[in-house]
Amino acid sequence: MPPLSSLDEQALKELIAAELQSARDRSLGLTTEALDEPELTAQVSPLMSPLVWDLAHVGNYEELWLLRAAAGIEPMRPEIDDLYDAFEHPRVERPSLPLLPPEEAREYIATVRAKVLDSLDAVRFDGSGPLTTGGFVYGMVVQHEHQHDETMLATHQLRKGAPALLDPPETPAPARDTVPADEVLIEAGPFEMGTSDDPWAYDNERPGHVVDLPAYYIDTEPVTNAAYLAFMEAGGYDDPQWWHPKGWEWRCAKGKRAPAFWTREAGQWLRRRFGKLEPVPLDEPVQHVCWYEADAYARWAGKRLPTEAEWEKAARWDPVAARSRRYPWGDEYEEGRANLGQRMLHPSPAGSFPSGASAYGVRRMLGDVWEWTSTDFHGYPGFRWFPYKEYSEVFFGHEYKVLRGGSWATHPLAVRGTFRNWDYPIRRQIFTGFRLARDAAEPPARPSGGN
Template structure:
């Protein structure tokens, strides 16, 4: 079992680094060091930050080894430098950053060969520290993918289109009231904010069978939704006016209507594709216009996990098996959300589709700890964000890797953010 875990971790480390290399080697050094948006770090900062976190946790902490580069810890501490300020730092040059992350990885493989997973040390139990670092790198890969979407210039990323729709879901699904188990105590690589498993009583509600599509959202726009204060919260309307919002981010209007700029290509809007790059306030306004609301975090997770036949919470909507290409659009296999109905094998028992992958889904809940929460292995991953001005996002996107998503995974961001791969679906009370 220990050797199988070593082999699994080694394969995941290699697979993840291959993706990181793709995102950082398809552009030249100027693109790597440039800040493409004040909301994002230069790609070269993300690259070295990934290596630095790997060094801190796996080389120094788990492995007890001497530092590789103790002099750069402060430069790559995400809490000490806001993203907008990072280009002014004396960052490692691209060649230096690549050499550094390679040197760290060599030492990590040596640590992996020697670590005892049967230790009583919680950090290595079940390979947790390695899983945490794998997820961290994949999360930064998704962040770098969002940076690629913001960069200008010729396309550098390529992938086949997502599969077509084969079973188009329509309407709403009724989720009966009652308790279900939210969170987890059993996922070995689950992060602290996903714990502990606890029972939650959720009144009956309706939830959309699929995410809101571009076609749905265009109807809201055509009905004057951006100009009608009735549909917006007070904060949302103030932001809509100050930011000049009139369409999702990356939508472009021409004489023929709306187009979409995606990774350097201009494409027609696909009405069957889940809408992406909308902020929480836009999602909230659409839901109000449609006579609905956004689901709560508990409602979303119940729709994604609850099996009415057994009363058990599954790992994923389709069951306990990890995501395969037939289940969900994940891992940057495609560079767009798939049309609604493309993954019938990934639907929940009640017929809710595409809860995992395609687009992160805004929900109405703020970021709060679960009962029994305990910060591990450090407060700055979750605890310092509790109670802030955040809204939760669930389910992952086409840019989220299988190693960094599950039905218990919790993501959060400010409600004004749109550079992330964010969409939504609606819900309403059963009454």
């Protein structure tokens, strides 16, 4: 896909219409086309909404921003705005709300979509307003739906005692080769972090600004299941010296001794993946670990989690051209360079997607697993919220840790080298893993086992 800024208005509108349809096909495939009404209205975990809430919410969000705000069309269902306001009702409360039943929700979002497409031609992307310049608000809605689709996948993963419903698409196995080194040196110096000119970037990715970093090493690959298992077998979950005090409190209170969805049977570690029990694949990145687990592993390995700035420089900076890229490999998205968009329904094995490496040779920085960083979520210097405070600003603070890079479940349009995710450090239901870093002057105590 070419850079959005290179498209004329008509080509951009055609892209928007196609991407709106792609997101909707995905949403329906994870809800009304996969489950019956009792499963759509049930809450599988207090961490997640009933799937029928997510379905109507994406339509209500689309109505708010693309019909009312962008096209100036009168509200269709103002009485349901409160029900689908994510900030009015926490997830644990949503099953008790008078939600639209599945069929009515599907009819509502279809009607919204038809009106959006009918009104698209009349909306101008000529810079007359910040919402529509470059098609921003349409890109925001497409990304929002794909983000909820990833949330829906996490809900499917949490379903217990139900038959498996999701099968991976038939795609060829990714290209693999031998990773030349466990870690690479990122030289000291400045780089441009964030963006000021990406038309669909969110407010927390802006503005672009220069950050000067000392030299450091970063792992070429995410930490694998095999490496994490070595930490477990070495007693990592039993030794408080490796744990942040709040992490040790969490581990003891919850009794955790392995990543989420792992179980040990007959001397073998198994994982539950969308209703199927299977041996833990040792060469895949470890997944479903919280920040405290990642931090404990890093201490045990004699390294640390990278800062957000270190992660982004390793992913985006081209030291030869002295500029930041949109993706690790360049400015255009190209299929086959990353494990994104549900192509495999699991992370790819070590050595995969060599063509997706960054200029420094760091691999799989987009896709596979979201990667925890050591950084608290905050705004960049000069941050201004847009178009609403509740997307980013209300979450700024030490309670949330930044994640980068997307996962196998993230759609390509909903992630780029500047994209920032965040969550509580105890969260494990999301598709999270990590890679390690260290100061250039400090040798590691033991190999981190990234490969």
